[in-house]
Every structure is written in structure tokens, then in C-alpha cells.
Amino acid sequence: MKIMIDEREVMAYPGEAILEVCRRENIFIPTLCYHPAFKGQGACRMCMVEIIDSRGQRKLVASCTYPVSDGLKVITSSEKIRKIRKTLAMLIAGRAQASPFAQKMAGEYEVKPFFFKGFENEKCILCRLCVNACEEMGSAVLAAVSRGVDKRIETPYAEGAEECIGCKACAEICPTGAIEVKEENGQRIIWHKTFDLIKCESCGREFATPEQIRFIEDKTGRKIEKFLCEGCRKRQTAEVIKEFSV
Amino acid sequence: MKEKMKIESSVNKIMVCCGTGCTANGARQVLAAFMDRLKDNPDFAVVPVLKATGCNGWCEKGPIVKIMPQDISYCHVKAEDVDEIIEKTLLKGELVKRLLYRDPVKKEFVTSIHQTDFYRKQHKIALRNIGEIDPGSIDDYIERGGYKALEKVLKEMTPDEVIEEILKSGLRGRGGGGFPTGLKWQACKNTPRFPKYIICNGDEGDPGAFMDRSIMEGDPHTIIEGMLICAYVLNAEKGFIYVRDEYDLAVKYLGQAILDARERGFLGENILGSNLCFDIELVRGGGAFVCGEETALIKSIEGYPGEPHDKYVFPTEKGLWGQPTVINNVETWANIPVIILHGAEKFASLGTEGSPGTKVFSLVGKVVNTGLVEVPMGITLREIIYEIGGGVPEGRQFKAVQTGGPSGGCIPASHLDLKVDFDTLTREGSMMGSGGIIVMDDTTCMVEVARYYTNFLAGESCGKCTPCREGIRALVEILTRICKGEGELSDLQLLRDISEVMQEASLCALGRTAPNPVLSTLRFFEDEYIAHIVDKRCPAGVCPALTTFYIDPELCTGCTLCKRNCPVDAIKGEAKKKHEIIEDKCIRCGECYRRCRFKAVKVR
Numbered sequence: 001m002k003i004m005i006d007e008r009e010v011m012a013y014p015g016e017a018i019l020e021v022c023r024r025e026n027i028f029i030p031t032l033c034y035h036p037a038f039k040g041q042g043a044c045r046m047c048m049v050e051i052i053d054s055r056g057q058r059k060l061v062a063s064c065t066y067p068v069s070d071g072l073k074v075i076t077s078s079e080k081i082r083k084i085r086k087t088l089a090m091l092i093a094g095r096a097q098a099s100p101f102a103q104k105m106a107g108e109y110e111v112k113p114f115f116f117k118g119f120e121n122e123k124c125i126l127c128r129l130c131v132n133a134c135e136e137m138g139s140a141v142l143a144a145v146s147r148g149v150d151k152r153i154e155t156p157y158a159e160g161a162e163e164c165i166g167c168k169a170c171a172e173i174c175p176t177g178a179i180e181v182k183e184e185n186g187q188r189i190i191w192h193k194t195f196d197l198i199k200c201e202s203c204g205r206e207f208a209t210p211e212q213i214r215f216i217e218d219k220t221g222r223k224i225e226k227f228l229c230e231g232c233r234k235r236q237t238a239e240v241i242k243e244f245s246v
Numbered sequence: 247m248k249e250k251m252k253i254e255s256s257v258n259k260i261m262v263c264c265g266t267g268c269t270a271n272g273a274r275q276v277l278a279a280f281m282d283r284l285k286d287n288p289d290f291a292v293v294p295v296l297k298a299t300g301c302n303g304w305c306e307k308g309p310i311v312k313i314m315p316q317d318i319s320y321c322h323v324k325a326e327d328v329d330e331i332i333e334k335t336l337l338k339g340e341l342v343k344r345l346l347y348r349d350p351v352k353k354e355f356v357t358s359i360h361q362t363d364f365y366r367k368q369h370k371i372a373l374r375n376i377g378e379i380d381p382g383s384i385d386d387y388i389e390r391g392g393y394k395a396l397e398k399v400l401k402e403m404t405p406d407e408v409i410e411e412i413l414k415s416g417l418r419g420r421g422g423g424g425f426p427t428g429l430k431w432q433a434c435k436n437t438p439r440f441p442k443y444i445i446c447n448g449d450e451g452d453p454g455a456f457m458d459r460s461i462m463e464g465d466p467h468t469i470i471e472g473m474l475i476c477a478y479v480l481n482a483e484k485g486f487i488y489v490r491d492e493y494d495l496a497v498k499y500l501g502q503a504i505l506d507a508r509e510r511g512f513l514g515e516n517i518l519g520s521n522l523c524f525d526i527e528l529v530r531g532g533g534a535f536v537c538g539e540e541t542a543l544i545k546s547i548e549g550y551p552g553e554p555h556d557k558y559v560f561p562t563e564k565g566l567w568g569q570p571t572v573i574n575n576v577e578t579w580a581n582i583p584v585i586i587l588h589g590a591e592k593f594a595s596l597g598t599e600g601s602p603g604t605k606v607f608s609l610v611g612k613v614v615n616t617g618l619v620e621v622p623m624g625i626t627l628r629e630i631i632y633e634i635g636g637g638v639p640e641g642r643q644f645k646a647v648q649t650g651g652p653s654g655g656c657i658p659a660s661h662l663d664l665k666v667d668f669d670t671l672t673r674e675g676s677m678m679g680s681g682g683i684i685v686m687d688d689t690t691c692m693v694e695v696a697r698y699y700t701n702f703l704a705g706e707s708c709g710k711c712t713p714c715r716e717g718i719r720a721l722v723e724i725l726t727r728i729c730k731g732e733g734e735l736s737d738l739q740l741l742r743d744i745s746e747v748m749q750e751a752s753l754c755a756l757g758r759t760a761p762n763p764v765l766s767t768l769r770f771f772e773d774e775y776i777a778h779i780v781d782k783r784c785p786a787g788v789c790p791a792l793t794t795f796y797i798d799p800e801l802c803t804g805c806t807l808c809k810r811n812c813p814v815d816a817i818k819g820e821a822k823k824k825h826e827i828i829e830d831k832c833i834r835c836g837e838c839y840r841r842c843r844f845k846a847v848k849v850r
Contacts, residue, residue, distance in 0.1 A: 032712075042556040044712050045751045060750050065556040080750065084713075087747040091716035114720050114740075126715070143551070144710070147534060149719045151709025 001070040006077075018063035018074055019047055029063055029076055030085060032092070033127040035173065037136065040064025044092075044127055048084050050075040060084075086111050092125050099123040099176040123178035126151060130170035130179060137169035139215065141191070153179075160193030165211040200229035202236075258294035258336055259314040262323075263377060265301025265460060266495060267617075268308035272324060273298075276309050279328035289337055297386075300464015301456075302377035303618035304364055307347065312359075312377075319359035320345035350614075350636070364615050367634050369596060371604050372420075372580040373620045376464030381499045384506040387467040393512055395583035396474050400520045403586075405435065405479040412582070414590035416602035421447055421538070421575030422650070422679040423755070424601070424668035427582075430572055434562035435480055437570040442482040444473050445566065445573040447543055448489035448496065451535035452651030453702060455682035457606040458576035460618050462489060462496035465580065466503035470526060472579030474512065475586060476572055477524040484525060486566075488543055491530040501528055535652075535706035538680075539754050540573045542708060553708040554754035575680065577606055597623035601667035605678065609635050611685035612642060621666075628662040631685055641843070642687040645786075646770070650679030652699045652706070653759035655766025656692060675766045677759065689840055691788035692771040693778055697725035699763040707756060714757030717748040721764055729789045733779040741768060787849035790834035794850040797838075799824045801846035808838035808847060 003012045005027055012021045017040050022029050032044035040047075042065040049063045052073040060080065075081075086109045093106035093113035098121050106113045126144065130153060134142040141161040145154045155161040166188055171179040182189040186197050186206060197206035198213065207229035217223055228236060262268075262277045280296050287293060302310050307321035313335060320331065323345060334340040346355040347362055356362050370376075379386035387393070399408050413428030434442060446469055450458040462469065473485045487504075489496050504526050507513040515523045529547050537543045537552040544566050546552040565571025581603060585593045594602040601623040607630065610616050614636030621630065627647055631637065638644045646656040649666075655676030657664065664670050671678050686695065700721045709715045721744060724737050745761030752758045768775065777783050784792035797808070797817075804822040816832040819825030827838070827847075839847045 042753055043710050045753070046712075048751050061558065062556055062753070066558050083743075084747050084751045087744060088712050088716075088751070091720060091744075092712060094720070095716055114723075116716075116719060116723060126709070126712075144553075145551075146709070147536070147705060148707040148709045149704045149715060149722075151715060 001068065003068050003070070003072040003074065005074045012068040012072075014068070016068050018049060018051075018061075018066050018068060018072075021068060022063065022076065027076060031064065032125060032175070033129065034064045035129050035132065038129075038132040041128060041132075044088070044125070046085055046088055048081055050078055050081060085109060090114050095119050096122050096125045096176055096178075099125065099178065101176045123176045124153060125176055125178075126153070127175065128153070129173045129175070133169040133173040138167050139163040139165055142170055155191050158192065160191065164191055164193055165215045166190055166193065166195035166209040167212045167215070198227050200232050201227050202232040203229060205229050205231075257292050258316075259297065260294050260336075261297045261299045261312040261314065261377070263300075263302045263308060263310040263312075264298040265305070265308070265377075265463060266456065267301065267305030268310060269495075271308050271322075273309035275325040276311065276323050276328060279325040280332075283328055283332055287332075294336060297380045298382075299379060300376040300381045301460040301618060302359070303368075303373065303460070303620075304359060304615065305617040306615050307359070307617075310359065310377075317358040317360065319347065319357070321347050321359075363636070364617070364619070364634055367625075367629065368620050369604050369622050370620050371584050371593070371596075372461060372468075372577045372606050373464075373618070374584065375468065376460060379465065381464050381466055382502050384467060384503065384510060387465070391587065392467055392583075393471055395586035396471050396478075396512065397518060398586055399475050399478050400518055400522065405481075408475060408479050408586070409435065411590045412585060415585045415593040416590075416599075417578065417581055417585060417593070418601060418668055419575055420577035420581070420605065420680065422677065424678075427574060427578055430562055430574070431476060431479055433560065434570045434572045437563050439570055440481070441484065441569055442480045443566040443569055443571040444476050444480065444482050444485035445540075445543070445547070445571060446473060446485070446487040446579055447538065447540065447573055447575045448487055448493070448500075449531050449534075449538040449543060450493075450576070450680065451490065451533070451538050451706070452680060452682045454610045454684050455608045455651060455680060456618065457608050457681045459493050459496055461576050461580050461606075462493065463499055466496075466500045467507065468583055469500070469576060469579045470503055470507050470512065472574075472582035473526060474517065474522070474524055475582050476574075478520075478522050480570075480572065482572075483523050484527070486527050486529050486547055488529045488531055488537070488547060490533050490537075492533050497528065497530060504528060534708075535703075536708040536754075536756055539756055541754065543573065544571065551708075553710045554756070556753060577681075598665065598667050600669055605666070605681055607666075607681040607683050609683050609685070611648075611683075612638050612644075612687040612690075613685040614639055623667040624665045626663050626665055627657065627683075630666065630683065631662070635685065638685065638687050641845070642689065644685070645688045645690055646686045646692065646695075648676075648684040648686065648695070648699075648763075649682065650677035650759075650762070651682045652702045653677075653756060653762050654679050654682070655762040656686070656695060656770065657766070658770040661770075675769055676762060689786055689788070689836065691729075691784050691786040692767045692774045693725065693728055693784075694786075694788050696763045696767045697722065697729055700725060700760070703756070703760045707760065708754075711751075711753040711757060713748045713751040714753065714760060717744050717752070717757070718760055720744050721761065725764070728775065728778050729784075729791070731778065731782045731789075731791045733775075735776075735779055737779065738768065738772070738775060783850070785849065787834075787836055787839050793834045793836070794829065795827055795832060795834065795836070795839055796848055796850055797825050797827055798846045798848050801844050803844055803846070805843070807841050807843065811837050811841050813837065 010025045030046045033041045042062040047063045050058050089106050089109040090111040093102045094115050096102035131142045141164045171181045188195045195209035264273045309323050311320045311323045417427045418424040534552050537546045539554045541554040542552040561571045597603045604620050606620045648656050704718045707714045748761050787793045802824045809817040816828045
């Protein structure tokens with residue numbers, strides 16, 4: 001199907017969200033809670049755009065969740081949209097006061113953060129990408145818990161979770177470095193739990209937890225013969241491919 | 247009024263109101279006393295029938311005991327009064343005058359509550375059975391025409407005819423959204439996927455609201471019947487009633503009603519010999535306000551945290567477990583059997599063109615007759631507050647009325663002639679919502695009211711989307727500093743700017759309406775905000791940091807009432823002599839201000 005984005009006609013497929021089309025077409029829409037690996041969450045609201053419906057009326061929608069339909073008209077920037085993004089930047093930087101990422105964003109939007117009391121050490125912007133990553137990559141122990149202004153990311157009962165495999169996919173995806181990971185003396189401490197670390201058989205770098213290896217073996221049904229870190233695994237694969245290409 | 251009114255003797259029915267309000271005031275003890283005295287009582291040839299009913303609505307006067315068929319209503323009945331009622335009314339046919347309602351204007355005793363101003367203006371559809379039947383008895387419901395509407399659709403109507411009838415009635419969702427119920431059913435019916443689900447939204451969470459609660463507690467079968475009719479239309483097999491767990495009586499009676507309906511064949515396989523197979527499961531919610539939002543409620547039934555998601559695809563297409571789902575509010579379901587049985591035209595003849603029918607309101611706050619009222623839509627706020635509610639208690643001035651729950655708005659005296667329906671109040675920055683009406687008098691600080699509701703929402707927002715979560719946090723912080731006397735004039739624009747973004751960018755209706763208390767008070771009571779910020783004064787004498795009380799020596803009679811009620815002994819003065827407030831000791835609780843009968847305590 002065809003849709004119009006800022007007066008430009010682009011192709012879209014049924015089931016896609018406006019944002020997905022925009023990303024493919026290199027049309028910029030700011031986001032905080034979107035990652036192409038997951039479905040749109042509609043949580044941060046930075047990606048609000050205006051659409052013009054069949055009656056010619058303008059409506060504000062979240063582009064990461066709004067499904068495309070034939071002939072849809074989208075406006076990605078307007079006075080209203082700019083005001084929303086500026087205000088959100090002001091609030092997010094006021095919350096994540098210890099996050100350089102959030103402060104930089106406020107600067108880019110030329111707003112003075114509304115500094116909330118008691119948030120001096122906060123880094124989390126509650127984008128929930130960690131929750132999504134934990135669901136997809138790990139064992140789904142993370143959740144956005146509690147309600148309202150007390151919402152936060154936690155493991156069940158704020159204790160080390162039995163199911164947590166210490167893969168730190170959550171920390172890797174976090175845009176603001178809000179998830180604390182400590183790695184020393186061959187151990188990794190994350191989410192109230194301490195894990196041993198396995199060394200890469202090739203380079204000796206500590207790269208995974210035994211729980212993580214077991215989890216991957218269970219999930220894929222294949223035994224991992226040789227423990228290799230990401231870099232060494234790439235190199236090994238490259239070697240193999242090189243053989244083929246001769 | 248004659249000194250002794252003789253009452254014809256026949257088989258009496260004694261109905262003790264056991265709604266939540268009356269129960270809190272001892273209705274169960276009254277019921278037990280009746281049961282005890284009537285048991286094997288040799289004075290009666292035929293022992294009267296005793297019933298525990300749902301809420302009569304006039305909670306202010308509870309516990310209420312009604313005696314039929316004479317239609318006598320006794321107010322504020324205590325267990326100690328039972329002997330006298332039996333002795334005089336039931337055996338001798340005399341009235342116990344001291345328990346009758348006394349009209350404050352005409353100074354006359356009123357035999358039946360139905361003749362009072364409180365009831366006369368009401369028109370009961372959704373509440374038709376409540377207070378008249380024992381909610382635990384399916385027979386009581388059937389006796390009053392219950393399950394007749396179901397029989398009618400099964401035997402005489404096609405699903406399309408049912409939808410046509412609901413559409414013609416103009417019924418709109420009573421939970422607050424006001425979406426036409428017929429269109430919702432039609433959209434769901436037109437979605438060609440099965441299974442389909444039906445949900446009753448009984449997650450009423452507004453502070454001070456008890457409309458749905460009374461229906462679930464007082465007439466549970468009407469909800470089941472409404473859902474059954476929808477099940478027939480959609481060919482659905484499974485329904486859920488989502489009720490908050492705090493509603494103990496509602497959970498009890500709904501559970502009982504489902505069991506009884508199953509036993510009588512109204513739920514289960516081949517209902518009333520037709521092809522309809524439908525059952526209902528009771529789901530108890532954890533008491534989160536946001537779960538009243540339908541997508542959050544659906545998530546909650548599925549077992550996830552109650553967080554809404556964008557509704558660009560309606561639940562009628564993709565709802566519970568991704569299947570087509572119709573979700574309606576308790577009161578909406580209660581209207582369905584009446585529309586089917588008595589016809590859409592009759593229903594549509596009530597109310598206004600855009601909002602037909604009646605609406606149940608819980609009338610609370612600074613009003614004489616607190617309670618539950620059902621009135622045709624289009625009635626004015628003035629009629630509800632003054633004619634039914636009896637106005638603000640003596641000695642105080644009306645200031646504002648808050649409608650639509652925590653995300654509604656405050657409406658001032660100048661706007662009391664607004665019609666109450668889905669569209670008018672929304673235009674004025676408030677909303678009818680699910681029907682909460684809170685009356686406020688001149689001892690209410692409007693800035694504090696805005697702060698109170700916003701703070702309620704701070705804990706009850708789901709916290710998923712940024713504008714709602716952080717926007718509310720910002721509003722609370724700004725309002726708190728204004729109440730403490732630390733606000734600045736620029737704060738007012740900041741409140742407006744943040745509110746505007748919350749209205750436009752929030753994910754669900756909770757966030758989009760959350761700034762209503764702030765915006766409506768800013769619109770109608772901006773002078774109060776300015777008094778807080780510029781004059782550092784709370785005109786209503788509520789915000790402790792900005793209040794100083796003093797006693798006007800001209801008006802003080804030395805009655806000692808204030809002194810006796812002061813919790814910190816901050817008032818000095820002897821009886822019949824002028825009193826004085828010791829400012830250093832005063833904690834600004836306002837107890838003296840509200841108590842003084844001579845308006846001698848003033849706010850500086």
C-alpha cells in the first residue's frame with residue numbers, strides 16, 4: 001500500500017507501524033523506547049506524529065504503535081509535535097538527572113530540565129528496553145513494577161531472581177547506563193545476584209556466566225563445545241567462511 | 247397529619263437496607279433484631295417476610311427500613327427501635343413517628359421516602375430493583391420481570407434486531423467514555439473471528455463513587471442478563487465480570503448470582519432450550535484505578551500488570567487474548583434488559599437527544615442529602631445539588647462541584663445551570679465520567695483540591711507513558727509548592743503547558759484527562775492561585791502555611807465550642823467572654839473555623 005509522509009509518497013506493508021516505515025525510508029522521528037528488535041511500546045511518546053484522517057481532521061498518534069492503512073497521511077513535525085517533544089525532554093531530563101544522555105537531549109531541544117526533588121542520582125528514563133531485552137534474550141525476570149510515579153524496573157521482590165542468568169542483555173541495551181553491573185575477580189554482580197564468569201578459551205577474556213551458557217544450550221538444543229567470546233567467535237566463523245570462498 | 251394513622255393489616259414485607267452505607271451504620275444488627283423478634287412470634291397470624299435489600303440510595307438517612315405494602319420508610323433505624331416497630335407498626339398498624347423523615351421545609355413527617363424531594367425527581371432504570379429485592383435471591387429478581395428480556399431475545403429477536411434496538415435507544419457507555427453501545431456490539435459482531443468475549447467492567451475506583459458498587463451489590467442478576475443478551479448477539483460463549491476485590495459484598499452477591507443462574511439454566515449449555523451457551527467467570531481486581539481503563543483491564547484479566555496500550559485497534563477487533571471483545575460498564579449492562587423489555591423508544595424518550603436515558607450519580611461532599619441518585623440526563627447540576635441533594639448544609643456557601651471523578655473538573659456556582667450529559671460538561675473542561683458528584687463549600691481550597699486529585703492520580707497512573715507519569719509528578723510538585731507559599735506566577739503558565747502536553751500525548755484516557763482538576767480550577771478559580779502565590783494567603787483557610795485564623799470579638803459569644811474542640815489548646819477565653827487564638831500554638835487545622843456557629847472565627 002501507499003502512504004503519504006510529509007507530502008512524500010512511500011510504500012508500506014499491512015501490519016507495519018508508521019515509525020517502521022519512517023525508519024526504512026530514512027525519515028527521522030525521535031524515539032526513546034523503540035528498538036527495531038521489538039514491537040513499538042507507545043511508552044515514551046517522543047514519536048508522536050500527526051495524521052490526517054479520512055474526514056480531513058488532524059489527530060496526534062504515537063507512530064510506533066499506529067498501524068498504517070492505505071492512503072494514510074502523516075505529518076512528522078509541527079508546532080504541536082515540537083511542543084510535545086520539548087516538554088517531554090524537559091521532564092525526562094528533570095527525572096534522569098544523573099544521565100548525560102538525558103541532559104544532552106534537553107540541550108538539543110533547548111529546554112531547561114524541570115529538576116524533580118530526590119532524583120539527583122537517577123539515570124533510568126523508564127524506556128523499558130531492558131524489560132523487552134530480558135524477555136527476548138534472557139529469562140524474563142525484569143519488569144516495570146509498582147504504579148504511577150513510583151514505577152521502576154525491578155526483579156521480583158527486588159531480590160536476586162532464581163531465573164536470572166546474568167546475561168546483562170538489559171544493561172547492554174540501556175541507553176542511559178542505568179543498570180549497574182560490577183565485574184571483578186572473575187565474578188559479575190547484577191540485579192542483586194552474583195555470577196561466576198567463564199573465560200574465552202581463545203583470548204581469555206571473561207565473557208559469559210555458566211547460567212547463560214546452560215540457558216542457550218537449553219533454548220537451542222545444542223551443546224556448546226567451545227567457549228568463545230563474541231569477538232573470537234566472529235573471527236573463527238570468518239576463518240571457516242574464508243575456507244569456503246577459496 | 248393525623249395523630250394516629252391506622253394502617254390496613256395484611257402480610258407485611260420488612261425490607262432492611264443492607265447496602266454498604268447502611269451496613270456501616272448497623273443495618274445488619276437491625277436485621278438480626280428483626281429476625282430474632284419475628285422468629286416463632288405468637289403475636290403474628292402470618293409472620294412478616296424479612297428481606298435484606300441492596301442500597302436505597304439515601305445513605306444519609308440509613309439504616310433505612312421499609313415496610314410494604316403500606317410503603318412506610320423509617321430512617322436512622324437502630325436495633326433498639328425494632329421492638330417498637332413490631333409493636334406499633336406491624337401489630338397495631340400505627341406509625342413510629344420519630345423514625346419518619348421530616349421534611350425540613352414543610353416541617354411535616356413523610357410516610358414513605360418515595361414521596362420525598364430526594365426521590366421524586368429520580369427515575370430508576372439501572373437501579374430499578376435495588377432496595378426492592380434481596381440481591382441474594384434469584385427468585386426476587388425473576389418476580390420483578392428478571393430474565394424476561396433474555397427470553398424475549400431468544401424467542402422473538404434476531405441478533406441484528408437486538409443491535410438495531412440498542413442503536414435506536416441511543417444508549418451510550420455509562421463508564422464515562424460515552425461510546426454508543428449498539429455500535430460497539432455491531433463492530434464486534436462484524437469481526438469474523440471466534441471465540442468472542444464479553445466483559446463487565448466493575449472496577450469502579452473514583453474516590454467517593456459507588457454507582458457500580460450499588461448495582462453489583464443490589465441487583466447482580468441484571469448484569470448477568472445484560473451480558474447474556476450480548477452473548478446471544480455475538481455468539482459468545484464466555485464472559486468475565488471484573489470487580490475490584492475491595493467490594494466485598496459485590497464479590498459475594500455476584501458469585502452467588504452466577505451460581506444461582508447456572509443452577510436455573512440461565513448460564514451454561516443450551517440456555518432456555520436455545521442454542522446459546524454462555525458462562526461467566528468472576529475476576530477479582532487488585533484495586534488499581536487504572537484497571538478501569540479497558541485495555542488495562544483486559545491485560546489484568548490476562549494476568550499481566552494493568553497497563554493500557556494504544557487503542558488504535560479497538561477491543562471489539564482485538565481484545566482479550568487478541569480476540570474480539572465487547573467490554574461495557576456495570577451500569578450499561580443494567581440498562582440493557584430494560585431497553586429490550588420496554589423498547590428503545592421509551593428509553594430514548596428520557597434524557598437528551600445526544601445522551602438518552604438516565605444516569606446514576608453518587609452525590610457526596612458538602613450536601614445535605616448524600617447518596618445515590620438516578621436521574622434523566624439533561625438535568626441541571628443545580629437540580630441535582632439543590633432539589634435532590636437539599637443544597638449545602640446550613641451556614642455555608644456553595645463554592646464548586648467536582649464531577650467525573652479524579653480526572654474530572656471543578657465547576658463554579660455560575661455554571662450550575664449546565665445540563666448534565668456526556669457532551670456539555672466535557673465542553674466546560676470537566677466531564678460526567680462515570681457519575682461522581684462531589685459538592686464543595688467555601689471551606690474548600692481549590693488549589694488544594696487540584697493538588698489532592700493530582701496526587702491521587704500520581705499513585706494511580708500506571709506509570710507507563712512519560713507525559714502522564716512525569717507530567718503528573720511535575721504538576722504535584724508545582725501545586726505542592728504553591729500550597730506551601732513557595733509558588734511563583736510563572737508556575738501558572740508551566741502548569742498550563744505541561745497539562746496541554748499531557749492531554750495531547752498521553753497514552754490512555756487517564757493521562758489525557760489527568761490535568762482536568764488543574765485546568766478547571768485554573769480557569770474558574772485563578773484568583774485563588776494568585777492569592778496563594780502573590781498574597782501568600784489561602785482564602786479558604788486550608789493550606790496551613792498560608793493561613794492565620796483570628797476570632798472576631800464582635801461576633802464571638804463566648805460559647806466555648808471552639809476552645810473545647812481545639813486539639814492543641816490554642817484558644818484562650820472564659821465562658822461567655824470573648825475568645826482569642828494563641829497564634830504560636832495554633833496548628834491551622836481549621837477545626838474552630840468549621841465549628842463556630844456564629845462565623846466569629848475568620849481567616850486573615
